[in-house]
Amino acid sequence: MAGERVANGKDADPMAAFRELRDAYMDAWSKTMVDAVNTEAYAKATGTMLDAYLSASSPFRDALEKTMLQALQQLNMPSHADFVSLAERLTNVEMKLDDMDAKLDEVVSIPKKPTRPPGSPRGKRAARRRKEGK
């Protein structure tokens, strides 16, 4: 009971009863809503709303796009489409660089040729050159 000391010595929570009631209500509400969103009616309603929004906003979007494009052209500024095109080209360049990186990794991973032992003909010649300071 609220106002009494509970067994562990802490003060009882005066809001506990309210919380219990609230949680029970929330639980019931939550289940109802989960069931509601899982219906065909909900899917249809949200689909209709989205469709209406897209249809209504489409003319404004088109008009805004055209106006922006004209304004940017007048100002000699790159448009959004120009940036998109540039970004696509950059990605292509990155891919080429990645291909080169792959080839470099392959080259690095090839084991190096063993050096010739000092007694071999070329090894003797190299040793003589080193000695002569050439």
Add this chain to the structure above:
Amino acid sequence: MSEAALIADELLGLPEKLNTFSKAVTTKVPIAQTPKQLVWALNKAKLYRYIPVVPEEKRHPVPLLMVFALMNRPYILDLRPGHSFVEFMVKQGYDLYLLDWGSPGLEDKHLKFDDYTLDYMPRAIRKMKAVSGVEEFSMLGWCIGAILATTYSALRPDDGLRNLILLTAPLDFSDKQGITFARWVDERFFDVDKVLEATGNMPGEMIDYGARALKPVENYVLNYLKLWDNIDNPQVVQAWRAMNTWVTDNVPLAGGAFRQLVVDLYRHDRLMRGEWVIRGERVDLSRIRANLLTVIAETDHITPPCQSEAVMSKVSSEDKELFRVRGGHIGIMAGSGADKITWPHIERWLAPRSK
């Protein structure tokens, strides 16, 4: 203390509580703090390698690549120090890599699963092999990341994949009644082309709304009540803030990939029926031979368990396990019990297979 005094006490503490609540809801906390280095990048995608903390001789030789969903930030895997799957696996001696898809711009609206699985993933995996010096690897895919990992494994079964871990993998779309999303994107109600014509990519906010609307009361009301009820507990508040930082950091989904997700998968279930064609190649799940661990969240409302079970009978893997965890889509990997159940199970499964 009398009841009146307790209520008065409660009221006096109200301004401070409101202040903490407001701060928790409106500010972000530092996340993804496990040290890592960038080893590869292409367009918005980045491959990170986590700095090993275990001496080389004690590390597992086979590296692990984590592939997360396309429309969320991957740092849910590395949420906060002391509660991070990444930190846990690095401490267990794994050579860990993360493929972060980044946030697609309008220039990426044509990107499809074809591009992700046949351009980005092979390149990232090649780089991972070059950096680690090992030809074999393990791959962990979560949610849409699991679709990518599965598709890649089926298309390139001879690429050195030894172990495949799928977390809450939406692969089977046959049970239309059991999948709420399938009902929402039904062609009678949802015009995917009209949406993408207007937006280019599927906006992160719309995806977030979709995920939250599956459980509206829990996500829009109870989530905040939980914070309020625990506002005096700094640990709970800190954990809530980290999760809220992740939840509110939305990423758009490339238009091409979203269209495939809706039309090919949610509507026509092409992957499980063996009819999904990626850049001219049919995705045949029976070509997957890697050891397979599938983790299912029993109360997952985003990917219900029915979406992840059938893959077990489609693959050719001899070594396979289906692991069920009590919890939700995110909770099984980032919830308070993840470090006691899911992470240790994944680690125990992977360790003997990473030698």
